[in-house]
Amino acid sequence: MKTMIRSMFKGAGRYPWYNSFFGVPLIDLGVGGTPALRGIFTPEPEIGAEKIGISDQFLANAEDYHQRYSGSEHMKDVLEQAFTHAGVSMASSPDVLDIGTGSGTNSLLPMLSLFDHARFVATDLSPDLLVILRRYVERESLSDRVACVCTDAMNSFFAPARFDMVTGVSLLHHLIDPAAAIKAAHAALKKGGVAVFCDPFEGYGMIGLTFRLILDRATREGLDLNPEAADFMRAMIIDFDARRGTDKSDVRFRYMDDKWLFTREYLEDVACDAGFASVSILPHANNETYFRDYTTVLFRLGRDLKPDALPDWAWDTIDLIDRSFSPEMKSALLMEGSIILKK
Numbered sequence: 001m002k003t004m005i006r007s008m009f010k011g012a013g014r015y016p017w018y019n020s021f022f023g024v025p026l027i028d029l030g031v032g033g034t035p036a037l038r039g040i041f042t043p044e045p046e047i048g049a050e051k052i053g054i055s056d057q058f059l060a061n062a063e064d065y066h067q068r069y070s071g072s073e074h075m076k077d078v079l080e081q082a083f084t085h086a087g088v089s090m091a092s093s094p095d096v097l098d099i100g101t102g103s104g105t106n107s108l109l110p111m112l113s114l115f116d117h118a119r120f121v122a123t124d125l126s127p128d129l130l131v132i133l134r135r136y137v138e139r140e141s142l143s144d145r146v147a148c149v150c151t152d153a154m155n156s157f158f159a160p161a162r163f164d165m166v167t168g169v170s171l172l173h174h175l176i177d178p179a180a181a182i183k184a185a186h187a188a189l190k191k192g193g194v195a196v197f198c199d200p201f202e203g204y205g206m207i208g209l210t211f212r213l214i215l216d217r218a219t220r221e222g223l224d225l226n227p228e229a230a231d232f233m234r235a236m237i238i239d240f241d242a243r244r245g246t247d248k249s250d251v252r253f254r255y256m257d258d259k260w261l262f263t264r265e266y267l268e269d270v271a272c273d274a275g276f277a278s279v280s281i282l283p284h285a286n287n288e289t290y291f292r293d294y295t296t297v298l299f300r301l302g303r304d305l306k307p308d309a310l311p312d313w314a315w316d317t318i319d320l321i322d323r324s325f326s327p328e329m330k331s332a333l334l335m336e337g338s339i340i341l342k343k
């Protein structure tokens with residue numbers, strides 16, 4: 001009966017389909033608020049709440065961020081692999097909660113092309129990024145399939161056990177308390193449902209160590225290094241060191257966007273505490289040029305630097321680290337992985 005009523009009013013705006021996924025009323029942020037936010041909803045208890053733990057990168061500078069970090073094709077492969085591993089059929093029509101959607105480029109867009117009939121409740125703490133997503137949804141006439149909701153992933157204002165899947169691409173490591181989001185995902189999922197998250201791990205410490213070796217050798221032997229590349233390596237060493245470990249109580253984490261590099265153990269423990277029946281972690285790569293490839297991507301995304309910003313002797317050091325580990329050990333030293341949780 002509910003399905004009949006829902007389909008009668010689908011698209012008519014009189015019974016918005018996404019309301020039934022929430023346990024509290026949803027408020028349109030554009031009505032009586034900021035007109036530019038029309039079509040972006042928020043759970044009533046979150047109206048006026050302070051946004052803790054995100055910076056202007058995701059708020060005032062949302063448009064820049066959106067332009068810089070689009071890589072849908074790569075993420076489509078990664079997500080397809082994770083869904084296949086989880087036994088999710090791409091021919092199914094799941095109701096999906098995508099948390100930390102942002103403008104959707106690396107999570108929602110690949111999933112829209114993987115699942116022709118899924119519906120998505122796309123949530124994020126940044127209304128600015130959701131505005132970009134909303135524009136896309138309207139342009140592509142996807143309002144019947146995608147709802148944009150501004151909410152903190154550590155909150156849980158969802159109706160219990162309504163979603164078939166929960167996804168989060170590059171979200172958990174931004175949270176002060178990822179365990180709260182994993183618990184909320186568990187509560188939102190139907191029994192047998194699957195959660196998939198993609199996040200960075202402490203294996204990045206190996207790149208930090210390589211950067212230390214390169215900087216030390218340049219100093220010791222008086223070798224030239226591109227100042228921008230040297231500065232970037234120093235910044236990454238500090239960043240990797242700060243994100244290690246599980247204690248995020250220091251006040252600085254409220255102002256840092258990237259807060260975590262995970263370990264398998266931490267994620268297994270919090271998933272188990274949340275009540276998930278199983279946890280698997282799939283490394284995104286373990287190939288011969290594993291450390292070289294991740295270093296190249298870091299330089300590009302971090303400072304727009306090309307590989308020739310590092311001299312050959314520095315790449316030799318990185319290649320030596322690559323030659324020192326088998327693919328199996330590279331999987332253990334994982335830097336980016338998909339976390340697959342089954343309820």
Ligand SMILES: C[S@@+](CC[C@H](N)C(=O)[O-])C[C@H]1O[C@@H](n2cnc3c(N)ncnc32)[C@H](O)[C@@H]1O
Nearest residue numbers: 058100101102105106107125126152153169170
């Ligand atoms: C690296 S971006 C990933 C965006 C998107 N999933 C993608 O892959 O294209 C991280 C996202 O997490 C969001 N975010 C950060 N803290 C959050 C929180 N506490 N609750 C919900 N979203 C949050 C940011 O606004 C940003 O959109």
